[in-house]
Amino acid sequence: MTRYCYNTAVTLDGFLADDADSLDWLFKQTFDEDGPGSIKQFMTGVGAQVMGATTYEWIMKNEPGSWAYAEPTFVFTHRHLEPVNETIRFVSGPPSGHRAAIEAAAGDKGVWMLGGGDLAADFARAGMLDEVIVGIAPVTLGSGRRLLGGAFDLRLEESDRNGEFLTARYAVVGPLGTR
Ligand SMILES: NC(=O)c1ccc[n+]([C@@H]2O[C@H](COP(=O)([O-])OP(=O)(O)OC[C@H]3O[C@@H](n4cnc5c(N)ncnc54)[C@H](OP(=O)(O)O)[C@@H]3O)[C@@H](O)[C@H]2O)c1
Numbered sequence: 001m002t003r004y005c006y007n008t009a010v011t012l013d014g015f016l017a018d019d020a021d022s023l024d025w026l027f028k029q030t031f032d033e034d035g036p037g038s039i040k041q042f043m044t045g046v047g048a049q050v051m052g053a054t055t056y057e058w059i060m061k062n063e064p065g066s067w068a069y070a071e072p073t074f075v076f077t078h079r080h081l082e083p084v085n086e087t088i089r090f091v092s093g094p095p096s097g098h099r100a101a102i103e104a105a106a107g108d109k110g111v112w113m114l115g116g117g118d119l120a121a122d123f124a125r126a127g128m129l130d131e132v133i134v135g136i137a138p139v140t141l142g143s144g145r146r147l148l149g150g151a152f153d154l155r156l157e158e159s160d161r162n163g164e165f166l167t168a169r170y171a172v173v174g175p176l177g178t179r
Contacts, residue, residue, distance in 0.1 A: 002110060003110040003131070004128050004131075005110055005111070005131040006114075006115070006123075006133070007042055007131075007132075007133040008114065008115050008133075008135075008147070009134070009135040009136075009165070011025060011139050011141050012138060012139060013140040014146060015143070015145055016117060016144070016146070017058070018141050018143070018144040019143055019145075021058055023058075025137065025139045026137060029137050029139075029165065030163035031162055031165060032162055032163055035163070036160035036161065036162045037133065037160065038162075042112070045109055046109055046110055047105065047107045047110060047111065048071050048073070048106040048111050049069055049072070050073070050102060050123070051073065051114040051115060051119070052076050052077070052115065052119040053076060053081065054145070056075045056088075067085060069087065071105075071106075072089065072105040072106075073087055074089050074091050074105070076091055076092060077092060095126045096126045096128070116145055117146040118146075120132075120148055121149040124150060124152055125175070130171065132148070133168070133170075134147070134170075135165040135166070135167050136165060136166040136168065137164060138164055151175065151176035152174065152175060152176055153173040153176055153177070153179040155170060156170055
């Protein structure tokens with residue numbers, strides 16, 4: 001069975017980005033790229049990525065010309081966006097409608113859900129989210145783009161420290177009240 005994992009950095013008060021989609025709060029933190037919660041290590045098990053349009057546009061705007069992923073990426077959008085290369089597929093509608101294509105693209109590896117939080121919740125409601133891995137930064141924003149747009153029970157599986165981050169891996173149990 002293909003495993004779906006939502007792996008992201010987050011503020012202590014549960015935001016992925018501020019109201020203007022800035023990640024300035026994130027880039028000032030110290031982090032050992034080879035330490036606990038290493039994205040490099042995580043990527044060795046990833047066969048495909050999924051993300052929402054805002055996240056894709058953030059990468060296009062802030063990291064132009066440097067698409068970091070060789071694996072197929074499914075970008076959920078209602079609009080016609082320009083693909084940065086042939087690995088990008090634009091899709092829309094419920095995640096379940098794309099399950100077969102995403103899992104075929106991932107092959108024998110897992111799927112990285114990059115965000116945002118409402119799309120991640122749609123994946124969880126569709127039974128397409130097995131784990132949430134977070135690097136929690138010691139900062140609060142008060143408002144912004146939320147980590148997860150729904151009510152779910154999770155189970156803490158692992159925790160550690162990396163630089164300024166508390167890293168934690170949770171299993172998704174199901175809708176709140178499942179446990
Ligand atoms: N902290 C981190 O490490 C981290 C990680 C990931 C993301 N981020 C940041 O967090 C923010 C997330 O933005 P966001 O909350 O707006 O979430 P998002 O999921 O990146 O984008 C949301 C947009 O995706 C499209 N979409 C979502 N579900 C869809 C569906 N089922 N069908 C078709 N289109 C769909 C819609 O755009 P349209 O209707 O306009 O097409 C929607 O407005 C971004 O700023 C991103 O850069 C941070």
